[in-house]
Amino acid sequence: MPSGYSHSYSFLSRLISGIRRISGRRGGIAVMLAGISIFVFSVVLAAAVAPNVGVAADDRRVTIVGSQGGGPGLHDDGSVYQLDGRSVAWRLADADSYFDVTKLPTGTVLAGYMNGETTPCGPYDEPCARTGFRVINPPEITADSSPTVTDEYSFPVRTRVNSEVHDVERLGPNEYVFTDMDAERIAIVDNGTITWEWYANETYDAPPDPTRTDWLHINDIDVIDSDRFLVSVRNAHQLVIIERGHGVVEVINKDESGNGKGDPSVLRQQHNPQWLGNGTVLVADSHNDRIVELHRGADDSWEVTWSIAAAEGVPFSWPRDADRLSNGNTLITDSLNKRIVEINNSGVAVWSYQTQKVPYEADRLPAGERVGGVAYTNANNIDTAASTAAGRNIPILSLLLIGIQTGIQTPFWFTEIHVATGVLALISIICGSGLILKNR
Structure with a gap:
C-alpha cells in the first residue's frame, strides 16, 4: 500500500476511534x-x-411527646417535650431515646428511656446500654426554666437495639409496672425492688437467650384494672391480657396457622393499644400503616371493625400510637411522617404538628391516655374512603423506604x-x- 494511503488510513482510523470515544x-x-x-x-x-401537614388548628391544646430521636436506627437525639398549641413549652434532651410518656396526677412526667455506650454493665461486655424509666419534674413544678429528673429505675442491657423499656405505668406512690423487651417480660417494681414478674416464655416458645435476639419485642403495657394488664407482643402480631396469678387469660389475634403468631393482615407489629371497654381495643397497626379498632365478637374472636390509614391527605407511615380522647377525637403519632395529628370521628384533621425528630408517643393533657373511651365501631358518620384506605406495602421498595426513613429521616x-x-x-x-x- 502506498505510504500516502497508509497515512490517510491511519489518520481516519484514529479519527473514527476518537469520535467513538467522545461519543461513548x-x-x-x-x-x-x-x-x-x-x-x-x-x-x-x-x-x-405535597399537602400541608402540621397546620390544622393552632389553639392551646397541650400535648406531651416522647421523641425517639433520629440518626441510624433512631438512637440519637431523643427528648421529652411539651407542646402548648404548636409551640414547645419545655424540652428535656438528656437521653439517646425517649419512648412512652405519661403525665401523672402529681404533675410529674413518667417516661421510658434508653442510653447507649454506658457503664457499668453487670453481666455484659462494656460498653453496654442502659434502659428503664424516669420521673421528670417539668418547669412548672421546679419553678425553673428547665425540667429535671428526680427519680430513675434502670438496668444494663447488652445492646441499645431492640432492648429498651418502651412503656411504664404508675400503680402506686412508688410502684410501677413496665415492659422489658431485653428479657421479654413485664415487671412491677416497688421502691426499687421487683415484686412481680411475668416472662413471655410462659406462653411463647423462647430462644436459648432472649437478650441476644429481637424475639418478641414486648413494647407496651396498659393497666386495665388492679390485676389485669393489656400487653402488646409486637413480633407475634398479638395483644394479650395478663392477670396476676393466672398469666395470659386472653389473646387478641390468636395463632390460627401454627407458627406462633397472629394474622398479620389483622395486626402487624403493632404499638400502644388502648382498652376502650365493651370488648373494643384501639391500636396503632404500625406495619400495616393504619389505626384500627378491634372488637370481640359473640364467639370471642376479635376482628377489625374500623380503620383509618390517612389524614390531611397523607397516608400514615409507621404510626405507633393512637389515643381516643375524652372529646371523642383520636390523637395519632405518625412516626415516620414525623407528625402528630388529631382527627375527629369523620377522619378529618382538627389539629396537627410537624415534629423535628421521629416521635414515639404523644399524650393529650390533662387526662392523657386512659382506660375507656368512645368506640367508632359501627358508627355511621365515618369517612369510608379515609377509613378503608390501604397502607403502602410494595415489595422491596417499602422495606428500602423504611430503612431510609429510619436512617436519615426523609420528608413525609x-x-x-x-x-x-x-x-x-x-x-x-x-x-x-x-x-x-x-x-x-
Whole structure:
C-alpha cells in the first residue's frame, strides 16, 4: 500500500476511534444525567404538590411527646417535650431515646428511656446500654426554666437495639409496672425492688437467650384494672391480657396457622393499644400503616371493625400510637411522617404538628391516655374512603423506604416512587461511569 494511503488510513482510523470515544463519554454522561434528572424531577414535583401537614388548628391544646430521636436506627437525639398549641413549652434532651410518656396526677412526667455506650454493665461486655424509666419534674413544678429528673429505675442491657423499656405505668406512690423487651417480660417494681414478674416464655416458645435476639419485642403495657394488664407482643402480631396469678387469660389475634403468631393482615407489629371497654381495643397497626379498632365478637374472636390509614391527605407511615380522647377525637403519632395529628370521628384533621425528630408517643393533657373511651365501631358518620384506605406495602421498595426513613429521616412526601427513581439514578451513574471508563 502506498505510504500516502497508509497515512490517510491511519489518520481516519484514529479519527473514527476518537469520535467513538467522545461519543461513548457523551453517552455515559447522558445516561447519568438522565437517571439523576428523573430522580430530581420526582423529588421536586412531590415537594411542590405535597399537602400541608402540621397546620390544622393552632389553639392551646397541650400535648406531651416522647421523641425517639433520629440518626441510624433512631438512637440519637431523643427528648421529652411539651407542646402548648404548636409551640414547645419545655424540652428535656438528656437521653439517646425517649419512648412512652405519661403525665401523672402529681404533675410529674413518667417516661421510658434508653442510653447507649454506658457503664457499668453487670453481666455484659462494656460498653453496654442502659434502659428503664424516669420521673421528670417539668418547669412548672421546679419553678425553673428547665425540667429535671428526680427519680430513675434502670438496668444494663447488652445492646441499645431492640432492648429498651418502651412503656411504664404508675400503680402506686412508688410502684410501677413496665415492659422489658431485653428479657421479654413485664415487671412491677416497688421502691426499687421487683415484686412481680411475668416472662413471655410462659406462653411463647423462647430462644436459648432472649437478650441476644429481637424475639418478641414486648413494647407496651396498659393497666386495665388492679390485676389485669393489656400487653402488646409486637413480633407475634398479638395483644394479650395478663392477670396476676393466672398469666395470659386472653389473646387478641390468636395463632390460627401454627407458627406462633397472629394474622398479620389483622395486626402487624403493632404499638400502644388502648382498652376502650365493651370488648373494643384501639391500636396503632404500625406495619400495616393504619389505626384500627378491634372488637370481640359473640364467639370471642376479635376482628377489625374500623380503620383509618390517612389524614390531611397523607397516608400514615409507621404510626405507633393512637389515643381516643375524652372529646371523642383520636390523637395519632405518625412516626415516620414525623407528625402528630388529631382527627375527629369523620377522619378529618382538627389539629396537627410537624415534629423535628421521629416521635414515639404523644399524650393529650390533662387526662392523657386512659382506660375507656368512645368506640367508632359501627358508627355511621365515618369517612369510608379515609377509613378503608390501604397502607403502602410494595415489595422491596417499602422495606428500602423504611430503612431510609429510619436512617436519615426523609420528608413525609418521600415515598416508594422516590426510592425507585433513586435506585434508577444509582444504576444510571454506575452504567454511565462504565461507559466513560470503557472509552477513555
